[in-house]
Amino acid sequence: MDSPRPGLARRGFLRGLGGVSLGALLAAGATTASPTASAASPAAAAPARHRFLRVNNIRVHVVEAGTGPLVLLLHGWPETxxxxxxxxPxxxxxxxxxVVPDQRGYGWTDRPGAVTDYDIEHLVDDITGLIDVLGERQAYVVGHDWGAIVAWHTALLRPERVRAVAALSVPHRWAEPAGSLLPVESLRATYGDHFYIVYFQRPGLSDVDLASDPRTLFRRMLYTGSGDGPGWNAMIPSSGRILDVLAEPTALPAWYTQHDVDTYTAQFRHSGFTGGLNWYRNFDRNWLLTAPWRDSPVRPPALYVVGDRDGIASSPQAQQLLAGPTASVPNLRRAVLLPGAGHWTQQERPTEVTEALLGFLRSV
Known part of the structure; x- marks a missing residue:
């Protein structure tokens, strides 16, 4: 397992963490006065700290702030x-x-070597193990993108540990395969070998591609998948270069800065992309592992938030949740469609997302 070296110089360590002081959270990352503000307006940031916790035999980097009921915020791909x-704050x-972890394979958290170390059982165990290490019995579990998948499955498989679940962008059971096929086989049959999830299955290929120019990757990816960009092209071209399907912004949108691009670049130059890609390489394994719960509902109270310019908003599963509770999520309390927002919901619309989360958390 790889992990940050104990002897790392303080300055270099903080740069990798995003340039955050341990006494206060990100002046540059404080909640903006409005979601369209051109620059972050530093609010009085709540004291926060970075630390490492031993969870399920890996070292997990977390950011922690505040006191009260425990809320876990789970990032997606490729994020931290x-x-x-x-x-x-x-x-x-x-x-x-x-408490916000770098999930396994990301940032300054350890990166186990086996692909199967990133299956849904490990990912859910990391969340329940983190709750245990933090000395709690339950938590509000909030996730975005792949973090939403982990949040949904933690609420499905370990409902006694979840006070409530909130998912951003990705609805529950969004990748159901057709007929008797496994998920990757179904995607390959529908879209071909150049569909991005199929492309990600080959170890070493997409890993090298993504790592070749992470600064350009994050500048383009954040723009392309946002409400300001043209939207995803999920097909990787014959060149095999993901950068070739990501649009170059003429100027950065108001919601992210060059500092944000540089922060992600530094974090992924440290961690590489293989850990996050290994989550995708467990699609079929996860489908088989969760077979016993296929007809089981997510029982904890739930919130769903998605941008109307996120392609996943048009999926049948998202449309069903936007219409109200479903058989799979019978205790859905609220669904929020964010006008003009793309995939990076909590970054593009920080005020609206924070207000939705606070209203939901307080209600349950």
């Missing part, structure tokens, strides 16, 4: 704890204990 930079000021 930093994607929640706006919500951390806001939720802490509102009376919650906010």
């Amino acid at each position: 704890w930093y994607s929640w930079r706006h919500q951390i 806001a939720l802490a000021r509102a009376g919650f204990r906010v």
